[in-house]
Amino acid sequence: MIVTHGVYLVVSVVIMVSVARSLSRSGRVFLVEVFGNTVTADAANTLLVVGFCVTKIGYAAIAIRWGGRPETFTGAVEFLAQKIGVVLLLLGAMHVFNVALLCHIRNTRASGAFLGRISKLFGFDAT
Amino acid sequence: MMAEFASIDAYFGNQNFAEIAQMTPTVIVYVIYTLICSAIVAWVGRTLQHSAPAFMVNGKRLSKDVVESITHLLVVGFYLIASGAICFFLKSNSQIAGAEGAMEVLSVKIGFVLVVTGVIHFYLVATLVRFRNYAGDPSVVSTVGSNPQVISSNDTRNENVE
Numbered sequence: 190m191i192v193t194h195g196v197y198l199v200v201s202v203v204i205m206v207s208v209a210r211s212l213s214r215s216g217r218v219f220l221v222e223v224f225g226n227t228v229t230a231d232a233a234n235t236l237l238v239v240g241f242c243v244t245k246i247g248y249a250a251i252a253i254r255w256g257g258r259p260e261t262f263t264g265a266v267e268f269l270a271q272k273i274g275v276v277l278l279l280l281g282a283m284h285v286f287n288v289a290l291l292c293h294i295r296n297t298r299a300s301g302a303f304l305g306r307i308s309k310l311f312g313f314d315a316t
Numbered sequence: 317m318m319a320e321f322a323s324i325d326a327y328f329g330n331q332n333f334a335e336i337a338q339m340t341p342t343v344i345v346y347v348i349y350t351l352i353c354s355a356i357v358a359w360v361g362r363t364l365q366h367s368a369p370a371f372m373v374n375g376k377r378l379s380k381d382v383v384e385s386i387t388h389l390l391v392v393g394f395y396l397i398a399s400g401a402i403c404f405f406l407k408s409n410s411q412i413a414g415a416e417g418a419m420e421v422l423s424v425k426i427g428f429v430l431v432v433t434g435v436i437h438f439y440l441v442a443t444l445v446r447f448r449n450y451a452g453d454p455s456v457v458s459t460v461g462s463n464p465q466v467i468s469s470n471d472t473r474n475e476n477v478e
Binding site for chain 2: 211216217262263266267271273275276279280281284285
């Protein structure tokens with residue numbers, strides 16, 4: 190039991206760190222394209238990486254109890270695969286959502302429509 | 317209960333891995349399933365990585381760096397969801413009896429993963445088309461690269477052949 194939990198946590202964290210590093214490295218150019226300057230892009234990059242890591246560590250920690258207790262090797266393999274599969278699917282969904290949102294920001298940057306909607310939502314003056 | 321997981325020594329102390337791993341038909345099916353599905357996903361991912369840039373440069377507004385960046389982001393998303401689906405569909409509830417049963421189980425599982433991969437693939441192709449259309453929108457001005465219009469589809473295609 191302790192072995193499966195250990196493997197689950199280590200694999201989750203390794204996947205998360207490698208994905209976050211890869212995305213922050215290759216996504217920087219895209220963020221510069223989205224925000225129009227490198228200062229905002231680097232700030233957004235850091236914020237995205239931190240948000241990514243915090244969310245995923247939190248999820249992995251909460252989800253450690255779900256899925257029963259395997260008693261055989263086959264059961265342990267199934268248990269690990271399903272839990273890591275959910276972690277991967279959530280990472281992918283979060284990533285796709287982020288890219289879609291950034292695309293939206295990029296395409297509405299010229300008109301300022303997105304910033305206007307956000308400022309209305311959070312009640313600050315964008316101008 | 318929990319005989320194999322009583323301690324780490326009990327788990328790793330035995331020299332005979334086959335004894336610990338209990339290579340039952342179920343585990344063998346899992347191994348074959350993982351290998352086949354990984355090969356399929358790697359193949360689709362590589363295809364995507366090679367042909368996605370040519371899709372996006374038609375608008376001629378995105379620079380080569382941005383196209384590469386977007387391609388990488390999309391491909392990472394594809395790999396994440398596809399490998400998540402592989403792991404998630406690994407578990408089989410049916411008892412596997414004989415080679416016939418193993419083939420049935422394998423076929424159904426690989427079919428599931430293929431359908432998921434296909435759906436993501438179509439979604440990604442639709443996304444690429446949208447990128448190309450947005451890139452052609454005159455109200456959006458690219459900010460990366462000294463001359464965003466330097467690339468043509470021929471250039472990118474040549475550079476992506478390795």
